[in-house]
Amino acid sequence: MSRRAGVAPRLSEALVIVPGTEQIPLRLRAWDGSEAGPPDAPVLEFRSPLGLRRMLWSPNQLGLSRAYVAGDIDGPGDLLESFSALSSVGKFAELRAFRPPTAGERLRLMRTALRVGALGLPPAPPPEEMNAARSGRKHSKQRDAAAISHHYDVGNEFYALVLGQTMVYSCAVWDDETAGLDAAQGAKLDLVCRKLDLRPGMRVLDVGCGWGSFALHAARRYGVDVVGVTLSHEQATLGRARAADAGLSERIGIRVQDYRDVDDGPFDAISSIGMSEHVGREQIGDYASHLHGLLCPGGRILIHAISWNAGEMPPDPDSFIPRYVFPDGEMLSLTVMMGALEAAGLEVLDVEALRLHYALTLRAWVHDLEANWDEAVRLTSEGRARVRRLYMASSALGFERGLNGVNQVLAQRPGGRKPPLRRREWM
Secondary structure, rough: OOOOOHHHHHHHHHHHHHOOOOOOEEEEOOOOOEEEEOOOOOOEEEEEEEEHHHHHHHHHHHHHHHHOOOOOOOOOOEEEHHHHHOOOOHHHHOEEEEEEOHHHHHHHHHHHHHHHOOOOOOOOOOOOOOOHHHOOOOHHHHHHHHHHHHHOOOOOHHHHHHHHHOOOOOOOOOOOOEEEEEEEEHHHHHHHHHHHHOOOEHHHHHHHHOOHHHHHHHHHHHEEEEEEEEEHHHHHHHHHHHHHHOOOOOEEEEEEEEEEOOOOOEEEEEEEEOHHHHEEEEEEOOOOHHHHHHHEEEEEEEEEEEEEEEOOOOOOOOHHHHHHOOOOOOOEHHHHHHHHHOOOOEEEEEEOHHHHHHHHHHHHHHHHHHHHHHHHHOOOHHHHHHHHHHHHHHHHHHHOOOOOOEEEEEEOOOOOOOOOOOOOOOO
């Protein structure tokens, strides 16, 4: 039973400022044991006054995220259920209309913080907020390498807990919701191979090769030779080991190399799965031109990339995901991506939207992370595990609501083979 004199009712009255609504659709539980809010709603627990203080200094998504990553607040139940409720109201429901709180609203937060003993200087951001990965010239080779290392070099064993046997860290393709993560990832890898029309003896470039999963599938099933490039040393180490274990070291070469330094074309086909999000809007034209130059006439290229669907304005570069998950990551619209490919001289053959497939994939990753939570924390840290849980749960909702999309764009360099008349060869 809630105690009217406790902290939670005061939090409930003040925190409506953050989403900009009349009532928070969550049950708040405060550090003094008091509760307030709808009795059957998902619970949001404030473990210490620091949770409110962080929101006072950053009364937006970033303050809420910092409080969760630091462990000052928690969603002890179903985090996806809590986020689903919160994302349906106020500013969180209409990101395009998001506005900062007014001076009067900030004053209300300060008064509440004073009354419950939470007023003070801004707490230091959790150490997982890696501003060091955002130093130097944006999208320089050194800064891009630091950004990639920040996200991917946190332990291969940790990612194995979340990603499953395939070790694929991008949207799967589901025949139905019961297919299972490993089967859905295998279907995605094979779909890419068919769209690229891979044949024995071809030479393939995999840009952003991760732990070598596409290279392994393409070499084993289609008899091609694959050069994979990544900026993650841990990914490259495991990818080489997996190729050796499969007896495919002579057919698969994995390099720690920036895509801009690849100069040993031509390649018969190029895949870029979940990598172009790291390129940046200003560099996407050069990216497309460089890959065009590496492709032989008639060769195909497939770009599998997340897109920003929520209007012309991109996400805030100082929000949670750029600061904690993907430093300098930029989601481009499908229009921008296709324009860059066409401007580089590539002919777009096909576009397939996989938005709902990514929602299913992210929910599967959240399930695996939560099922292996203690081990995940042991392998990394509680803060890093919290970053991944928050990122994947919130992203699942973003794809379900249509704020984000993910598309496979298939293009071909003119010359050589004729384009297909229909999609039958990869359907």
